[in-house]
Amino acid sequence: MENHEHNNDRRLHHHDHHHHHSHLETGTVNGLNLVLTMLLNLLITVAEIAGGLLAGSLSLVSDALHNLSDAAAVAISLAALRFSRREATLEKTFGFQRLEILAALFNSAVLIAISLLLFKESATRLLHPQAINSSMMMVVGALGLLANTLAALLLRRDAGKSLNVRSSYLHLFSDALSSVAVVAGGIAIYFWQITWIDPLLTILIGLYVINESYEIVADTVQILMEGTPKGIKLEEIYTSIKSLPGIRDLHHVHVWQLGERQINFEGHIDLEQDISISESEKLRRQVEALLRDKFGIEHIMLQMEYEGCTGRGLLSCII
Structure with a gap:
């Protein structure tokens, strides 16, 4: 029977037991932090796209695209978290918990795809260097660093509670690192006119993002395939x-x-x-x-x- x-x-x-075999903690994710993070990323996306086009900086534009994907990732995370708490129905007897997993997979896959697209543009820039307004690159990069750091801090605590939020946190953390690289690149161009450092930084940032995103993709695929x-x-x-x-x-x-x-x-x-x-x-x-x-x-x-x-x-x- x-x-x-x-x-x-x-x-x-x-009531008194937690799944100690899960690599994530239990707990409730702060929805307000997700909303604030999304708004921060939308603001810095606009600033970096405008600054990148005016300055002629590919690394700024790549940082802006990452921030745009961050905003989308956080929006998806917020929606998935809300839906995942819904009760099971006759049509969906397991409820909506898998939405968080699907969102995490989508977020990470998009970030990998964006990085691959930027590799192609970076190669073109390495072969055909372009003039860059280093001063604007540094200022906008510094603003991006500030916004990404603040957004990452907002999600840091909740990153251990949800694989989906963890993927969004990874977006933000990688963007904060890329903003540091953008500012450093702007300084190098300003003092030594090393314009090729801009596309090189874009490639290095992309490699880091792909490496970090792969782990989340592997985890989500394992769950979706119902592996042990x-x-x-x-x-x-x-x-x-x-x-x-x-x-x-x-x-x-x-x-x-x-x-x-x-x-x-x-x-x-x-x-x-x-x-x-x-x-x-x-x-x-x-x-x-x-x-x-x-x-x-x-x-x-x-x-x-x-x-x-x-x-x-x-x-x-x-x-």
Whole structure:
């Protein structure tokens, strides 16, 4: 028989346990900080595009495009966070938690795409250097640095609570670094007329952003592919459950991550004896307590059976 987690025994334990296997903290993200961050990025985008075109600085324009993607990323993050808290429906029984994961994947993929496009323009600039107004480049770059630093500080605390907000924070942090590079490049051009440093900085900034964004892309793809969550070792779970008295085997196991913090587990428990339903309930509660306390898994569905599968494997069940 199938037993879902929503029973009184599980509710007694749910309030005081956190998923220690998740690499993100639990908590509520501050929506006001997201709004302020978005407005800051829109303002600096306008300033940097105007300044970049007037100064002839590609690195300023690249910084502006990153800031524009930041504003979009934060807007998507805000929308995704709000939708993800909605209750499950008959059409979407798991609710909307995956929206945060999709948003994080989209944000990071866009940032990688922008960096690749700027590589092409940077190569052109390296072959054909252009005159640059270094004074304007430094002033606008300094303004961008100030705005990006402030925006990053606004999201720093919440970056540990949401993979989606973490991707937005990464946007802002990388932009703050690129603003430092822009200011340094402006100084080099002003004193030594090294115009090729502008496209070179653009390439270096892009490489950094791609490297950092790849980790988020990998994490989100792993969740969307319903891969085994980080920190969960199926062999250890198998050994621990089989060691419980009265249990012969564990098979047909699936472990996946619905959102950022919710880990789901389902499996078939083969009993050593053909016992009553009330006795099997005691064993089921023991298995749930083990999964909850040792492995940090809260959302559990177990099927208790006696010689129910003729061909068994940890990941399979042949009736």
